[in-house]
Amino acid sequence: MTRFVIKRLAAAVFVLVSISILVFLIFFATPGVDPAARIAGRNADQLTLQQVRATFDLDKPLHIRYVSMMKHLFIDRDLTSYVNRGAEVLPQLTQAIPATLSLVFGAAIIWLLLGLILGITAAGMRKSWVDPAIGIIGIIGVSLPVYWLGEVVNLITQGRLHATLFRWVPPLGYVPFTESPGGWFLALLFPWLTLSLLYAGIYIRVIRSEIVSLMQEDFIKTERAKGAGEKRILIKHASRMSLITVVSLFGLDFGALVGGSALLTEVVFGIQGVGRLTFTALQNFDLPLIMATVMYAAFFIVIANAIVDLVYAWIDPRVRRG
Amino acid sequence: MSQEILRVNNVSRIYETSGGSFGRKNKVSALDGVSFNLVHGETLGIVGESGCGKSTLGRIISRLDTPTSGEIIYKGNDIAKKSLSAMRPLRKEIQFIFQDPYASLNPRRQIGAIIEEPMRIHGMGKDERRARAHELLEKVGLDKNSYEKYPHEFSGGQRQRVVIARALTLKPELIIADEPVSALDVSIQAQVLNLFKELQDEMKLTYIFVAHDLGVVRHISDRIAVMYLGKIVELGSVEEIYNNPQHPYTKALLSANPRIDQSAKSTRQILTGDIPSPLNRPSGCSFHTRCPIAVPECSTREPELRRIGAVDVACNLVV
Amino acid sequence: MAEKLLEVKNLCVSFKTRKGVVRAVNNLSFSINHGEVLGIVGESGSGKSVSMSAVMGLIKDENAEITGEVFFNGEDLLKKSDEELRAIRGKDIAMVFQDPMTALTPVYTIGWHIREQLQLHSDISDKDAKARAIELLEEVGIPDPEKRVDQYPHEFSGGMRQRAIIAMALSLNPKLLIADEPTTALDVTIQAQILDLLERLRKTYNSSIIIITHDMGVVSELSSEVLVMYAGRMVERSTKSSLFANPQHPYTKGLMNSVPRVDRARTSRLETISGQPASLLNLPSGCAFRNRCPSAHAACTEQPTFISDSNGYGAACFLLTEGVRS
Ligand SMILES: Nc1ncnc2c1ncn2[C@@H]1O[C@H](COP(=O)(O)OP(=O)(O)OP(=O)(O)O)[C@@H](O)[C@H]1O
Numbered sequence: 001m002t003r004f005v006i007k008r009l010a011a012a013v014f015v016l017v018s019i020s021i022l023v024f025l026i027f028f029a030t031p032g033v034d035p036a037a038r039i040a041g042r043n044a045d046q047l048t049l050q051q052v053r054a055t056f057d058l059d060k061p062l063h064i065r066y067v068s069m070m071k072h073l074f075i076d077r078d079l080t081s082y083v084n085r086g087a088e089v090l091p092q093l094t095q096a097i098p099a100t101l102s103l104v105f106g107a108a109i110i111w112l113l114l115g116l117i118l119g120i121t122a123a124g125m126r127k128s129w130v131d132p133a134i135g136i137i138g139i140i141g142v143s144l145p146v147y148w149l150g151e152v153v154n155l156i157t158q159g160r161l162h163a164t165l166f167r168w169v170p171p172l173g174y175v176p177f178t179e180s181p182g183g184w185f186l187a188l189l190f191p192w193l194t195l196s197l198l199y200a201g202i203y204i205r206v207i208r209s210e211i212v213s214l215m216q217e218d219f220i221k222t223e224r225a226k227g228a229g230e231k232r233i234l235i236k237h238a239s240r241m242s243l244i245t246v247v248s249l250f251g252l253d254f255g256a257l258v259g260g261s262a263l264l265t266e267v268v269f270g271i272q273g274v275g276r277l278t279f280t281a282l283q284n285f286d287l288p289l290i291m292a293t294v295m296y297a298a299f300f301i302v303i304a305n306a307i308v309d310l311v312y313a314w315i316d317p318r319v320r321r322g
Numbered sequence: 323m324s325q326e327i328l329r330v331n332n333v334s335r336i337y338e339t340s341g342g343s344f345g346r347k348n349k350v351s352a353l354d355g356v357s358f359n360l361v362h363g364e365t366l367g368i369v370g371e372s373g374c375g376k377s378t379l380g381r382i383i384s385r386l387d388t389p390t391s392g393e394i395i396y397k398g399n400d401i402a403k404k405s406l407s408a409m410r411p412l413r414k415e416i417q418f419i420f421q422d423p424y425a426s427l428n429p430r431r432q433i434g435a436i437i438e439e440p441m442r443i444h445g446m447g448k449d450e451r452r453a454r455a456h457e458l459l460e461k462v463g464l465d466k467n468s469y470e471k472y473p474h475e476f477s478g479g480q481r482q483r484v485v486i487a488r489a490l491t492l493k494p495e496l497i498i499a500d501e502p503v504s505a506l507d508v509s510i511q512a513q514v515l516n517l518f519k520e521l522q523d524e525m526k527l528t529y530i531f532v533a534h535d536l537g538v539v540r541h542i543s544d545r546i547a548v549m550y551l552g553k554i555v556e557l558g559s560v561e562e563i564y565n566n567p568q569h570p571y572t573k574a575l576l577s578a579n580p581r582i583d584q585s586a587k588s589t590r591q592i593l594t595g596d597i598p599s600p601l602n603r604p605s606g607c608s609f610h611t612r613c614p615i616a617v618p619e620c621s622t623r624e625p626e627l628r629r630i631g632a633v634d635v636a637c638n639l640v641v
Numbered sequence: 642m643a644e645k646l647l648e649v650k651n652l653c654v655s656f657k658t659r660k661g662v663v664r665a666v667n668n669l670s671f672s673i674n675h676g677e678v679l680g681i682v683g684e685s686g687s688g689k690s691v692s693m694s695a696v697m698g699l700i701k702d703e704n705a706e707i708t709g710e711v712f713f714n715g716e717d718l719l720k721k722s723d724e725e726l727r728a729i730r731g732k733d734i735a736m737v738f739q740d741p742m743t744a745l746t747p748v749y750t751i752g753w754h755i756r757e758q759l760q761l762h763s764d765i766s767d768k769d770a771k772a773r774a775i776e777l778l779e780e781v782g783i784p785d786p787e788k789r790v791d792q793y794p795h796e797f798s799g800g801m802r803q804r805a806i807i808a809m810a811l812s813l814n815p816k817l818l819i820a821d822e823p824t825t826a827l828d829v830t831i832q833a834q835i836l837d838l839l840e841r842l843r844k845t846y847n848s849s850i851i852i853i854t855h856d857m858g859v860v861s862e863l864s865s866e867v868l869v870m871y872a873g874r875m876v877e878r879s880t881k882s883s884l885f886a887n888p889q890h891p892y893t894k895g896l897m898n899s900v901p902r903v904d905r906a907r908t909s910r911l912e913t914i915s916g917q918p919a920s921l922l923n924l925p926s927g928c929a930f931r932n933r934c935p936s937a938h939a940a941c942t943e944q945p946t947f948i949s950d951s952n953g954y955g956a957a958c959f960l961l962t963e964g965v966r967s
């Protein structure tokens with residue numbers, strides 16, 4: 001197992017370095033495009049261009065440019081946005097990361113709990129009205145667009161009812177945990193619920209159908225022949241086995257969300273998160289910021305996948321190989 | 323009359339599998355120095371337990387797979403390293419029949435089209451193809467109106483007949499059949515076995531017949547090769563192998579076969595232990611971990627297949 | 642003699658499907674005594690597994706209809722609730738299935754599975770259960786059981802898994818073991834080991850065994866009594882020796898002659914049963930074997946009754962009654 005962990009982590013580092021090279025090449029070595037002009041932004045004067053060339057070592061060979069870029073990104077952390085008139089890039093990112101992580105982590109806990117509880121219940125009560133009822137909840141969750149749902153939630157909680165029923169809801173925006181844990185929680189509560197509803201819908205359906213098909217497996221027949229009760233078979237065997245699927249799905253979803261896919265939720269609820277940051281960066285063609293956010297997204301997706309693989313090995317003995 | 327059609331010389335096949343570890347590959351020796359010859363019109367049966375390399379051998383001879391080393395002399399030419407395009411004309415003559423009659427037919431095509439496909443590939447005219455398909459359907463004992471049916475409308479035995487008909491389209495000389503009756507019910511198995519025999523007499527076919535059922539192999543074969551972990555351990559005529567087995571593995575295999583007549587039960591001999599994985603084949607004689615008569619020397623000295631009396635045997639102790 | 646351990650009377654199982662009603666088991670009646678081994682043979686789809694699943698109360702399909710009586714120790718199992726049946730399953734009647742590769746939950750160790758079986762029916766501590774698991778593995782011939790007990794199913798070979806499953810099935814000393822094609826997925830030399838193991842354990846535990854198979858050889862190795870099924874019906878029931886020496890039903894005869902036998906002289910042609918195995922959706926009226934039977938005649942458009950002697954031995958074929966009459 002230890003060897004497995006070490007190997008998996010080494011692979012993750014390898015992938016990260018590869019991605020950084022790839023991203024670098026795309027933005028800084030596209031033939032026929034002057035990266036300096038791009039970084040400096042539209043209508044930049046000669047002076048700025050020269051300054052850009054100097055800081056990014058753009059006159060030097062490719063590999064030195066790469067090293068210089070990485071140095072600015074990770075070691076000196078002084079990558080500056082020219083489009084945005086000299087704002088440093090990394091502080092923006094370090095402010096955005098906790099917001100996005102808080103949003104996605106909280107939502108993930110909610111949707112996993114909902115997905116597991118309702119998915120298992122639906123599969124276990126397939127012959128009663130409960131299953132179709134849960135199925136409808138799932139469909140509703142999947143079919144409500146996050147943006148629309150968020151606006152509706154805001155309309156209710158921030159609108160006229162804000163004065164009465166929803167007085168306790170803070171105004172839109174993110175409150176850092178370190179500032180006020182209570183405020184953090186309240187500010188994120190509705191974003192969490194909104195974001196998790198969509199995923200809960202998906203997970204309920206996936207978990208239910210996974211368990212239903214697992215219940216046809218031979219080992220379930222063996223369990224029945226052993227005299228095990230249906231509830232035990234459902235929980236200890238079918239649900240336990242379904243975790244294998246859940247974990248791999250979760251890894252993908254979590255990685256994507258942390259990497260920026262929570263954009264819509266961030267926008268509706270006014271949270272300055274990574275998704276929003278990336279979006280603004282792309283809009284302004286702010287190359288240093290794009291580079292930083294892409295690297296960040298890759299980093300989290302790769303880390304999430306490495307963790308998933310480790311959890312995977314932990315819950316499925318068949319993949320634990322030396 | 324007995325004219326050699328095939329000679330297999332010291333053929334080996336090593337598969338490299340990624341054992342889940344980084345970079346490092348596991349080597350599976352699926353076939354290890356297999357040699358035998360085949361005479362026109364005869365049937366060579368190949369028996370052995372799962373994973374011993376029967377299918378690999380079949381695939382290699384029909385060149386669906388390439389040996390790592392060794393020669394396959396078909397009618398005087400070595401086809402072991404021939405390219406796919408160089409093999410094309412020979413594909414007509416060497417046909418391969420798979421075990422699973424369910425998986426080997428395209429469910430969306432009519433039986434007629436399935437049977438005609440090899441002829442189309444080899445550029446035969448439409449009318450000629452159709453006539454031949456009808457002739458073959460009749461030959462394998464299927465109804466004329468099967469031509470327009472789809473595979474799912476047939477039972478396993480009938481599907482295997484379709485597979486056989488397809489193999490016969492180009493008038494092959496050598497047919498390699500990999501467990502062609504294993505998936506069939508006993509009563510149907512007998513029908514298909516009879517069909518194999520009839521076709522052989524009629525069309526002068528040569529068969530390599532892979533099976534794990536000892537009764538089936540005995541029924542269909544003239545000579546038998548017994549395999550264990552990628553090697554032939556005994557090779558001889560049916561009579562010799564079944565009446566007078568020499569290799570300890572052949573003996574054990576025959577005695578393990580459940581018998582309807584229980585009077586011979588006292589001689590029953592049961593091998594201990596599992597079949598070792600080809601991933602870590604035992605040293606020396608690979609059977610020594612289970613051999614009831616093994617001596618210490620067997621774990622170091624690898625026996626050669628050599629002629630002893632009327633059969634070829636690979637055992638240090640048989641003289 | 643002693644009272645019957647299991648007595649099945651007029652068991653019928655049918656499934657409603659979109660293509661019509663499938664009568665998978667039709668009027669099956671048989672019994673088995675303490676310490677006996679009964680072999681059930683038949684081609685695939687003849688209803689062997691379904692009938693045994695019905696006996697165990699394991700058919701969960703809502704489109705299934707089960708009628709008849711299944712007396713075990715004098716009580717009708719078909720009248721029992723699932724909860725009552727659960728107390729019997731695994732304890733008094735144990736079952737082993739065909740494919741050892743898929744029969745165990747992959748995420749639990751072999752020892753866990755055996756411990757679960759023990760704890761489902763008795764108050765045994767984890768520690769004692771594990772010790773017992775090691776003992777059982779040792780008994781079924783798994784080398785190094787202390788280490789093996791903590792391994793996962795995928796770390797066992799097919800033969801070893803089937804041994805472990807048999808160990809689990811016998812852990813509570815059941816009165817009846819139902820083995821559904823326990824060796825079909827295994828190689829011959831491993832099959833011989835398993836059959837030998839079953840025989841040895843039967844003697845130690847004095848359990849009765851029902852072994853389902855399509856292999857006449859396997860029946861012959863293990864059982865004292867044989868029941869032959871065709872298209873959901875019992876067509877012949879006999880002792881092993883008289884069945885092999887003197888089969889009564891044309892289907893049994895055909896089945897025995899179509900197997901290429903190692904212990905007989907080689908023939909150039911095998912005798913065959915013509916036609917295809919019966920499709921339950923499309924059976925001929927009367928005797929289901931009629932369209933394949935070499936002796937079929939006018940009377941066979943009716944359903945032949947099963948003519949049996951006082952032991953329940955006999956066959957369902959008009960040739961028998963007509964023979965008596967003439
Ligand atoms: N759930 C089901 N719904 C419909 N038909 C079924 C169902 N289960 C079994 N059958 C049918 O019942 C018949 C008997 O099935 P069974 O599994 O007992 O056959 P078997 O003799 O054990 O065959 P095999 O050797 O292939 O396992 C088959 O025709 C099968 O298709």
Ligand SMILES: Nc1ncnc2c1ncn2[C@@H]1O[C@H](COP(=O)(O)OP(=O)(O)O)[C@@H](O)[C@H]1O
Pocket residue numbers: 337338339350351352370371372373374375376377378379600
């Ligand atoms: N493509 C492959 N890659 C790796 N190993 C293989 C491959 N094909 C066959 N083998 C291995 O070679 C051995 C012989 O296989 P095969 O010829 O299929 O056995 P069988 O006698 O059951 O037909 C087995 O151990 C099998 O796992």
Ligand code: SF4
Pocket residue numbers: 570571607608609610611613614615616617620625636637638639640
């Ligand atoms: S060489 Fe030795 S181990 Fe191998 S079969 Fe002969 S006696 Fe047995």
Ligand code: SF4
Pocket residue numbers: 890891892928929930931932934935936937938940941945957958959960
């Ligand atoms: S009843 Fe008639 S058709 Fe059926 S087995 Fe007997 S002779 Fe054959």
Ligand SMILES: [Mg+2]
Pocket residue numbers: 376377501
């Ligand atoms: Mg094979």
Ligand SMILES: [Mg+2]
Pocket residue numbers: 689690821822
């Ligand atoms: Mg079955």
